[in-house]
Amino acid sequence: MKINHGRYYYQFHRLVEKLRSEDNTCFICGSAKNVKPHHIRRVKESNKQYASASNVVLLCSHHHNKYHKIYGSGKGVNRATFDIYVKKEHLHEINKLTKENNQLKSYKENVIITLDSAVKKERTELGNNVLRNLAANLGVKIE
Template sequence: MAIISKRTKRNLQGQQYHWKFQSVVKQLLDENPECFICGAKENLDIHHIRQCKSYNEDFYNPNNIVVICHEHHLEYHHTYPENVNVKTLLEYTRDVNLKKLHNQRKIQSNYDKMRIRALNQEKELEHLTEENMRLKQELNKHQDNGGLI
C-alpha cells in the first residue's frame, strides 16, 4: 500500500473533495504506488497534469492525474507556480532526470579519478618495493665484502 503525504491525506479528508475523486486517487495509488519521477514509495501526493477546478470533469479524470512524491511536487510548483500543464511537467521531469544523470556521471568521474590514483599509488609502491629490495641486496653484498664498497 502506498504511503501518502500528510497534505494528500488531509486533502482527501477535506470537504472540497468529492467521493468520486477519492475513489480515483485510491485506484491510482493502488495501480501506481510510487512517484512517476523518482520511484519513491513514501510521502506521495497526487498531481493534476492540467490545472483544473473541482467542478471540472478533468479534475476526476485519471488521465489528468499522476502520483508524485511530495518533494518533487513542491519543487515542480515552486519552479512553475503559474504554469501547470503537460509541457512544464515534461520539462520538469526532463530537468530532474538530466540532473540525476549529471550527478551519476560526476560520481563515476570521481570514482574513475580515485581508481587511477589508487593504481598510480600501487605502481609507486611496487617501484619502492623493488628499490627497497635492490638496496637490501646491495647492503647484503656490502656486508659480505666486509663493509667495503
C-alpha cells in the same frame, strides 16, 4: 458538517494506493522518501481526469514542491509544463551523475598512481633487501 468531495475523489485515492503498491517511488528520481501524488494536468475533483492513471504520478516532496514553485498551482499545471520539467530534471540528474562519475574516475586514477608508486617503492626496497641479504651471505660488503 459533511464535506462534499467531488465525484472522483475516492477513485483518485484508490488509484494512488494502487500506484503506491506497484511502485512507491518518485517518477523523476526514483526516491521512495516522502512520495505523494501529483496531477499532471490540473483538474477539479468532479472531472473524470482527476482519477485517471494517465494524469497522476507519484513525486517525492522535493520534486513536487519544486514543480509547483516553478509552475504554480493554477493554469501552469499541465502536460506541457510537466514534460518540460521532467526533461530538465532528468538532464540535471544525468549531469550530476556524469560529474560524480568523472570525480570517481579521477579518484580511481589517483589511487592507481599512488598504488603504483607504492608498489614500485616496495619492489625497490624488497630488491635492495634481497641484494643486501645475498651480499651478506656471500660475505660481500655493499655501501
